[in-house]
Amino acid sequence: MKNNKYILISFISLMVFGVPWLVNNYPKSANFIDGLFTYVNESYALVFMRNSITVNQLQDKYDSVKNAKQKIRILIAPGHEPGYGGAEYSNLKERELNVEVSKYLKDFFTRDNHYEVIITRNNNSWDSEIQKYFTDNWNEIISFTKKNKEDMIHLVNTGSIVKVVDGVKHNAAAANVALRLFGINKWVNENKIDIAIHIHFNDYPRRNSSIQGDYSGFSIYVPEKQYSNSTTTKIIADAVMKRLSKYNAISNMPKENSGVTEDQDLIAIGTFNTLDAPSMLIEYGYIYETQFADVKSREMILKDLAFQTYLGVQDFFDAPDNPAIAYDTVMLPHLWKDSFDIKNFDRGDVLSLQTALTVEGFYPGEGKTKNDCPITGKFGPCTIQALSNFQKKYGINDEKGMVGNKTINILNTTYSPSLRQI
Template sequence: MIRRFLLLIFLAALLFAVSDVNFFKSGFNFASGLFSKIFEEKVTPENLLSRYDDGTVRILIVPGHDNFSVGAVYKNIKETDLNVELAYAIFDFFNSDDKFGAFITRGKNGDYNDWFVDYFDREEENIIVFRDYLKTITSFAKETDSFEERNEVYHNPTADNVSLKLYAINKLANDYNIDIVLHVHFNDYPRRRHGGQGEYSGFAIYVPESQLPNYIE
């Protein structure tokens, strides 16, 4: 309750600050200013190479979905199971190199690993505050035309309990100075006939959206 009260005070102060017309005339990128409070450090390829030389690259691997939200399904094949299988192949690959410290959120049985469950239970209230903070500043940035909402990739709506886990992963990455977060998914795309092979194959890599301060060209 106290944290939410402090959050409201912060937002009130923020609204007061941006009510000054000179704030907008300054040419300051408002969206970048807001989101830089969340992404406090931008990790560049040069940073990663330097950390690799020091043997300190920390990677968090997130097999998409879980045993309750299984993702795409084809006959008896569930996306969540494929995600775990591929994620552990990646996990084992990085663990074979002493210069990487790899962590993975789920076990081979699909359940969340104990260390992540402990973190979520311990930090749940703070995760909710973190989520509400992000939602509030994102909405405010959109309302002031400082941040453009772009739906470049179609995605089904995410249930609240699932999205809270994703916010937890973002907060955990900040708390533990994770250099790289890899979310593993097998995705389909909207079409009439889902029973046959789709048009696309291969893989896609999604990076931070270009309006965010941790975006790198």
């Protein structure tokens, strides 16, 4: 009751004092709601005064890479520590999946001469430069963290910054783990990193952790809008989200379901306003999702998640299409050779089939979402439903519930590698 009263009084005060002020002070052409947000953003950026990297600076740098040989510096940080931490499900360890995606991502970036990539760790140890930085600068990292935290608390207490209290709850990191994350932020600031990407897989708390949880899909966390690195990060994250969501489900967890979620408390993306560079944290899916269980499917799926991320960053830079890349997914092109059905199928054939059916607009089937029917490499009801609509379109009526020679011919006509050479 008491709380409600307080909120009501605050709201009335805002309406009485705040709105007339905004109406008088905001440019007339701006949409009022948009204007409110823009105003809030600019005002907070002034409060924090960090030398954050702007969208224009970053895009100009990309455009000048050819001449200056000064590449876009990307930091890829596989979430958690070498050897411990992170979600686990069945025999899967998140910290290892994170490293696998990071390696693929590094490959895609470094094949392109616009980028250079640093990965913070592998499965066994930190990158030697990062490790040396932790060792040599531990006290500085502690004071950097303390100072930024105190500044933030001061700004919250004086009312200059609004503390977000209804964000997604995250597991708190142990003190030394948290300090290493702040240390990475400090290192990012001092080593002219242009974009930081933190790689994770999600988990959802549940009583029996040996069964699958309630939610599925990916989500990208970006700095809350009051932080200095929020604007640039959000634009990059939106581009990556658009790519990822073509073939992958967006998280259906209520607070994550816009695909890109603001967060004030995640260290990796700059809590306490600790980062100059844009930094996003990608949860590529929930670790218990079916498509990560099989080793063969998983390898391809992780590779494609990395590829979509790379393409999203390329979109941010408005990079021209690379003629060597014929498809926007690593699942295609594909050459189907043998017929298959629910009892006997090759996961690679099915991954590419599901992807082709997605491109054709048949997968997931009517009334189904990508969360109901993710691309899994498993030939099951989702694939059969989509396949039957595909076969209907091409007048194939004697290969029900299976991919026979006629279906293979149609698939290979459009999606096989040989076509690219014609």
